[in-house]
Amino acid sequence: MTARVFIDGEVGTTGLQIRDRLSPRDDITLISLPEDRRKDADARAEALAGADVAILCLPDDAAREAVKLCADTGTRLIDASTAHRTDPAWTFGFPEMAPGQEAAVAGAARVSNPGCYSTCAIALLRPLRDAGLLAPDTPISIFGISGYTGGGKSLIAEFDGDSAMGSFVYATGQTHKHLPEIVTHAQLDATPMFIPSVGPFAQGMVVQIALHPGMFKGSAQDLHAALADHYASGFVRVRPLAAQQAREEPQALNGTNDLELAVLGDAGKGRVVLSAILDNLGKGASGAAVQNLNLMLGLDPATGLR
The missing domain is CATH 3.40.50.720 (NAD(P)-binding Rossmann-like Domain)
Structure with a gap:
């Protein structure tokens, strides 16, 4: 049936x-x-x-x-x-x-x-919270760029009607609708700062979270291990720590239901960037x-x- x-x-x-x-x-x-x-x-x-x-x-x-x-x-x-x-x-x-x-x-x-931005942010933060590597009151800042289809029909029409449309940052008042679910499901006490932007491409997304030394316990290797252990199978995968790329491509997973996470930055000095890529219309x-x-x-x- x-x-x-x-x-x-x-x-x-x-x-x-x-x-x-x-x-x-x-x-x-x-x-x-x-x-x-x-x-x-x-x-x-x-x-x-x-x-x-x-x-x-x-x-x-x-x-x-x-x-x-x-x-x-x-x-x-x-x-x-x-x-x-x-x-x-x-x-x-x-x-x-x-x-x-x-x-x-x-x-x-x-x-x-879930929302697209929040899926990325929660995917990066929740395993680190569960592993005790990130305190709930850590001052988190999230940067993201999405394809314009994330803005619905009105934004799609705006971009499709103007081939010269470029990137822009929005939601600067820190009231983005995805913030409450990030706080709730990443189990945070402090609301993150969130800086979303729209790129001149239809779909795709990169979300990044910078962690300075002292903001987390352990090392970059510990952060990577916590993510890799958590996402051992399924649609979410974690890139090997050594396979850091110079460019994070927001359209890399378009047409899929996959979500790819990475731990980037200067691991030796503890300056870490957590990164997530997905199709904003997919996963x-x-x-x-x-x-x-x-x-x-x-x-x-x-x-x-x-």
Whole structure:
């Protein structure tokens, strides 16, 4: 029997990517609404009720509304919005984050899909917190650059309409929507400084965290060992410590659900840069949602992603 899946918001950037990944599969039956009924509450409620799993690719308020629409059904949910990422009643959908997280996602009725920047930051920080190498009150600064598809339809239209558009830094007021989930799931006491930027390319992402001497316990080798031990298999991999590159390419993993981590910098002097690369539309959004869906359906998490 195939699983019935409804993508609420399937014409948005993330929804389209999820649909493209699911539509070729013969183990999934997609429930879809005609264009003139996509915003009809009754039609959406019927589709939500008829799904085994619904994936919400909606703005935060609309996602909360969708949850209410299917409150009395047995439909399991994956929410790709920011609305529930720090809600303890929802399971955070980063299966590689900590021991037991994959099993928690597999058994959950409500899963919150992580943000792209936060996936990178949490992937770098959480294992170091769990290993006792990084104190919860460490003053963390995060720099990132993403492809413009991370800004949704409006930013895509802005770049596609102007071939001369260049990079820019944004969210300088330190209120970026990914910060709360980074604090919660990296188990930090202090909110990091976060400096995101947009590059003149469609998709891809690099996130880096600089650690000065005295900000962490042990050595660069210890940091690398903690990451390598934590991510021994799955979609997350850690580059060998000796394989440091002069350039970190944000588009290196485009089209995949992979996440690559590295420990860079001057290891001898303890000046370390933690680096993460992923496809902001893959492991940073739609790929992660499909991975979580696979787990919730009892399937190999890599189904349709390799």
